[in-house]
Amino acid sequence: MIEINFSGRPVRVTCQRQSGPFVAEFQIDVAIEYERGDMAYRHIEVRRIAGALGAEVHGVDLARPLSAEVTDEIRRAWLDHLVLFFRDQPLDLPAYMAFAQQFGEPVEYPFVRGLEGYPKIIEIKKLEHERVNFGGIWHADTTYQDKPPMATTLLAREVPPYGGDTLFANQYLAYETLSPGLQRLLDGLHAVYSSAKADTTKTREDRMQDSARDDVREEYLAEHPAVRVHPETGRKALYVNVAHTVRFRGMTEEESRPLLEYLYAHQIRPELTCRFSWRVGSIAFWDNRCAQHNPVNDYHGFRRVMHRITLAGDRPSGISAAAR
Ligand code: SIN
DSSP, rough: EEEOSSSSSEEEEEEEEEEEEEEEEEEOOOOOOETTTEESSSSHHHESSSSSOOOOEEEOOOOSOOOOOHHHHHHHHHHHEEEEOOOOOOOHHHHHHHHHHHHEEEOOSSBBBBTTBBBTTEEEOOOOOOOOTTTSBBBBBTTTSSSOOHHHEEEEOOOOOOOOOOOOEEEOOOOHTTTTHHHHHHHEEEEEEOOHHHHHTTTTTHHHHHBBBBBBOOOOOOEEEEEOTTTTTOEEEEETTTTTEEEEEEEOOOHHHHHHHHHHHHHHHHHEEEEEEEOTTEEEEEEEETEEEEEOOOOTOOOOOEEEEEOOOOOOOOOGGOOO
């Protein structure tokens, strides 16, 4: 017979033997395991906010350096949920930069100047009198670059009294919910991405007036696989986006348009998305390799101010001809 008396640590386990009591003492680590399906977290609490993607992370103070264990768990949760949200983290600029650096290498944004002393933090804002919000179109960040950023983090400084949420869409699911025939077709295609599409350019105009970089180029152009293989998870994600994709390689814009239009509508179907409502001090941290985002422009007359850091990424890889 074994009797366990739990009263803090250590735990005393008493084994009753015929010849008399035998006492053994064990040191055990008491850790709360936060469960999500088959994933367990020992140091953070991860709460999904939607079926497709997105989770809030609780139990961490991002103003302090994170231990290797916590950083690893956050990264695991991030790869699993594509976008993580943290509440009540009003980090100052050095702490925000330090938070981002634990997950990658911050890089500058090609169009807008960074903050004084922090060239890799840009201010994303819409002022009371402005009508267009920055980046107000479905997209993954700057896919017109040869090596688009792996990740983006956004910290809310000022939020409107209502509205100004950001939508996210899971591009693994976007790919996986296509028919096998269309998947096979897309597996072999590359797309051309431009920074100069009119609907996107207009979402930058207000900031280009007050914060344009001196070295800004007329247009950035890149080619990437239409279906990207995620370098960390190995999963396939649909990589075209309405903000930056102009056509498929080897085809005209006119020829590409019907299929691209279909994909743009498919990849943001409501069941593939989640929606995050900001509070001052909220942080979002998303994976541009498999998620798209779109800030909702429904708060005219109010200010919304965010600080953004993007983290360096690699050159997107597609599906090799052998694997198709
Ligand atoms: C962006 O980085 O595209 C802006 C997202 C937002 O303002 O919510």
